[in-house]
Amino acid sequence: MGAQTARLRRDWSPYAIAIAFIGFALLPAFKPPAFVESFLYLLFFWIALATSWAIFSGFTGYVSFGHGAFYGAGVYTLANVASHYSFWWGLIAAGLVSATLGVAIAAIVFRTRLRGELFALLTLALAIVLATIILNTPVDGGPGLYLIGVSLPNFYGSPASTLYLLIMCVGMMSLATAWFVQQSKLGRGLFAISDDEDVAEILGVPTYAYKLIACGISSALAGIAGGIHAVFVNYVTVSGTFNLEVPLFVLLMSVLGGARSWIGPAIGAVFITLLNNLFVSGDYALLIRIGIGLTLVLTTLYMPEGIVGLFHTSWRRKALPLTGSQTPSGHADAPLAASIAPARQYQPTGETLVRLEDISLAFKGVRALDGVNMEVRKGEILGLVGPNGSGKSTLINVMSGFYKPDGGRIFLSGENITALSGHLVARNGIARTFQIPRPFGRMSVLDNVIVAAMFGSEQLPERAARERAMHYLGFVGLDTRAHALPSDLNLHQRKFLELARALASGAKLVMLDEVLAGLTPSEITSAIAMVRRIHSADTTIVFVEHNMRAVMELTHRLVVINQGKVIAEGDPRKVMQDAAVVAAYLGTSDAED
C-alpha cells in the first residue's frame, strides 16, 4: 500500500531522508546540551535496530527473535577486533560477521519449509545458544570485556558527538535502505512472500534467495549498530547484550509504527524511546512501563497496522469511491462480446511443448501420481479430467514446480525442467491459476498483477510491468477495480484476477485449475469466452475441469487421469466413450465384466 501512495503523489521520501541527515549531522556544531545528544544517540540506535529488523521480518512476515543475536554478534566482534586493529576494521568486521551469521542461518533454516512461528522459536534458540557459547569461550570468557585502547575517530572534538554522529549515520542508512528495498523489485518480492510464499514462488519470485538477501541486509545493519554501541557502553557483558530487550523492543517498535512500511519502525522507535526517557526518574519508571504495556494492548486492538496504517486507511477511504463506484456485475459481462470468436482456430502442429515422462509422486505411501506419461502440444487446449482425488491438481503442482516428483522427467520445449524450483519454472514460461483463488491479500489488484509481470518469463521493469498489468486487467474486465483490495472482489472476479496474473507473466503455457468451479451459469459462459480469448492470443492451455460441457466445448484433446494414472488420451468425444473412462466416473458395472 505504501508503494501505491508513493506513486499517486510524488515521493519526497529520499529528499526528506537526505535533508534530515544533513540537519542531524550539523547538529553538534551548535553545541546542544549533552542530554540532547545522548537522547538522540539512543533514538538513532533504536531506529537502526527496529528499521533493520523490519527489512527482513516486517517485510517478509517472518518474525525473528534473533535480532539480538545479530546485534550481539556485532557488539562482540567489534569488542574483539577493534582492540587489536582499529575501530573502522572492527566496525567492518562487525557488519560482515553479523551478515554472514544472518545469511548462514537463513540458508540453513529456509532449506525446509518452516512455518512462521517455528522460525521465530528457532531464532530465539539461536540467540540463547550464541550467548552461551560467547560466555564460555575466550570471546568473552565470563567477566565481560572492557574496550580499552579503542581509538575513535574524532568529529566535533568530543567522543559523545562522534558516537552520536556514527549511530545517526547507521540509523539514516537503515532508513534509506528500508525505503530503497520497499520501492525495489526486492521489496515487491518480499511483500509477496509475506502474503503467500507458495504463490510468490510459483509466480517467479526467487523466494529463497530473496529471504537470504533481506536477512543479510538486516543482520549487517544490526551488527554495525551493535559495534558502535559496544564503544558507547565501553564495557560489554553477555547478560547485558543478549537479553530480551533488543528482540522484544524492535518487535514492539515495528508493530507499533507499522512493520510493513519503511518509516513505521522509526515512528515506533521515536514513540517508545520518548516514553522510556521522558521521565527517567525512578518514581515514574513503573508507570512508564505500564504505559508501554497499555500502548501495545491498545495498538493491537485498535490499530493492527500500526501508526502508519492509520494514514493508509484514511488514504484508502478517500481513494475508494473513485474506483469502487462500478457495480461488480458491470464488467463481468465485458468478455462476452468476444465469445463469438471462432470456436477452434487451432491448427494442430503436433509440436510438443511439455512432455512428462513416467512422473511419480507419493505422499506418505499414497501414490498420488503413478507413472504419468503425457504431452502438451503447442497451441492446443488440453483438457485434463478425472474423478476427485485422481491426481489432477497434484499433476499441476508438479508441472509448475511446486512439488518435485519422486521419479520421472519433465521437458519444456525439449529442455529438462524437472529439478528447477518453482520460480525458475515460472521464468521458463509456465503459469497456473489456483482452484481456490490465492491473491496477495494486502496488495491491490493491480499490484498483484504487477508482481506476476515483473517476475514472470519476461522479467519486465516496473513501468512496463504496470502497463502490462493494466492491459490484462482490462482484458479480464477488472481495470476499474485496479486499486481495490482482493477482499473487495467477489469469487468470480478473484478467479479472473488469477487469470490476469497468469497471463501477465507472459507464459507460454497457462494451466487453469477448475476456473469454473463455484461460478453461476452466466459467469461460466463468460469464463468460457475468456478462455477462448486467451487461447486466440497464442497461448497453450491446460484446462482442468469437472464441467463436461465446458470441456467438450473448449478442448482439442483430452487426458483422463484416475488413481494417479493416465487411463485415456485423445479426441475428447472418443475418449469420453472409452470403457475405462466410463468405469472411472460411474464405477464398474460388476459381474458382467
Add this chain to the structure above:
Amino acid sequence: MISATLLGQSVLSGFFAGCLYALLGLGLTLTWRYLKVINLAHFAFVLIAAYLTFQLVGKNGLNPLLVAVILIPVFFLAGVAQQALIEHYKVNEFASIILTFGFAMIAEAGLQWIWSADYQKLEAHYMRGSLQVAGLFLPISDIVMSLVAISLCVMVWAAMRYTWLGKALRASLDNPGIAAAFGVPNRKLSYLVAGASGASTAIGGIFVALLSTLAPSQIFSWLGVVFAAALLGGLGSPIGILAAGILLGVSEHVTMAITAPSWAPVVPFTLLMVILLLWPERI
C-alpha cells in the same frame, strides 16, 4: 568423570524441573494449538498466582489447599476474559504475541509495584523435607509438584482422547464453520480451553511460590525453555510437552553437572534447533 550419585541426582532434579516446565506449558501449548493464541501473558498469570500464594500463605497464613480453591476459579475466569477480548477484537496469532506481551509488561510492573523487584521466598512449613532413596534426595515438594504435573497432563490427554471434547476441538480447529454445523459449540469450547489454561496457571503459580524464590522478572525467564518444550512436544499435545519438558530438564541438569552451569542452555536449545531443522514436520 562424575560420580554415579551426582549423575543420578542431576537426572532427578532435571526430571523435577521438566515436570515444572510441563505444568507451566500445558495451558500454553493447548491455547496455541487450538485457539491460535501465543499467550505470553500465561507466565504473567503464573507469577501473579505465585505472588498471591506468597501473600496469602506466607503473610496471612492460609492453607495452600484453600488458596488453590480460591485461585483456580478466579484464574479460570481470567483466562476466559482474556479469550473473550481476543475473540471480540479478532486478534490473529501474530498480534496475540504483542497483545499478551503488553499484558505481561503491565503485570510485571504491577507486581514490582506491590511486592518490589527483590527476590522473595515463601517461608512456610508446608511440604518441607525430603525422602532419601539409594543415596539420592527427593524433596517432598518436588515430588508433589511432579505428581500433580504428570496427572494433569495425563488427565488432559485422556479427556482429549476419550471424550467428545478432543474430537470437537479437532473438528473446530479444522473447520469451525462445518464443526458448528454439526453442533460443535466453538465459542464455548474456546472459553473452556482458555479457562482451563488459566486454571492451570493458578496451580503452576502455587507450586512456583512453594518451590522457588520469586521476582517479577521471572515472567520472562520462563519463556524460552517452556516455549521450546511446547514446540518440541508437538503443539497441543499434553503427553508431548511432559516428555519434552523432562527431556529438556534432564539435559539441562546433566550438562550443568558435567560442565559448568553456564553451559546449561546449550544442550536443550541446540537439540531444539536440530529437531526443527531436521524434522520440521514433526512439530
